[in-house]
Amino acid sequence: MWLVTGASGGLGQALVSEVLGSGERAIAVTRDDEPLRPLTAAFPDDAELRAQFEVDFFAAADVLRAALPYLRAAKAGRVLQISSLAGQRSVPRG
Structure with missing residues (x-):
């Protein structure tokens, strides 16, 4: 997680763009959020991230939960869950 002040332009904005582009998270601090609007549009919002998490995490958990009664009986x-890299690391879509 990066905390970047002065993110509305110049080096700060470029740093936030690189951080988000590499898949990391950033808190961008600025007095005026207008210059950041194009940058935020390039990365998924909370609804998109939640939908992806629903698929990547909860689908696997639901399958395991359904199988457990049979395994217990x-x-x-043994449980072997294999997933794509998307289930292990978030990659911004753009």
């Missing part, structure tokens, strides 16, 4: 079994 059998008193044996």
